[in-house]
Amino acid sequence: MATMQILALAPSIASIPKHHNNLPVSIPGVHCKSIHSSFSGLHLKLLPLRRAQIEGRSIASRSIVMMVKPAIQFIQGTDERTIPDVKLTKSRDGTNGVATFTFEEPSVFDSSRELGDITGFYMIDEEGTIQSVDVNAKFVNGKPAKIEAKYIMRSPREWDRFMRFMERYSNANGLQFVKN
Secondary structure: OHHHHHHHHHHHHHOOOHHHOOOEOOOOOOOOEEEEOOOOOOEEEEOOOOHHHHOOOOOOOOOOOOOOOOEEEEEOOEEOOOOOEEEEEEOOOOOOEEEEEEEEOOOHHHHHHHHOOOOOEEEEEOOEEEEEOEEEEEEEOOEEEEEEEEEEEOOHHHHHHHHHHHHHHHHHHOOOOOOO
16 A cells, blocks of 8 residues: 555656755645755655555556667667568477577677677667677678577476567568468
């Protein structure tokens, strides 16, 4: 219940000016217990939650979901603009698998001069980052031509997580699954 009270007050607390840290503060509409925080010396008054607020009908306690556009990176912080060819293999018993990504003329070769070296293979979405260090560059006539990156999945859980990423990435980039 304390968590829900804090969530309900978050917008009001965020609007308190920083220079009033040592003064008692009364938040409009809040008329109950007084809590003293020894960390900042700020007095807060908390309203006891009503049943409607606990059941999620409170307007003040809505959660915010941040959506991240799925991306692939070779240099952290720099999205790869080239769409890869992806090949998947899975063991017969379903316990492990390999995803092989092939990037023809990837954009990372253009930006690596300014941003630094390729540090790995990062697949980023709203769940977090999946990464691999199995990255190989192919050169033709001394010039970089393509990158091949592999991600090895050693459990059904890793396979499922990868498939969730690929579904988001393919939806964001207009890719389709073709079974061979």
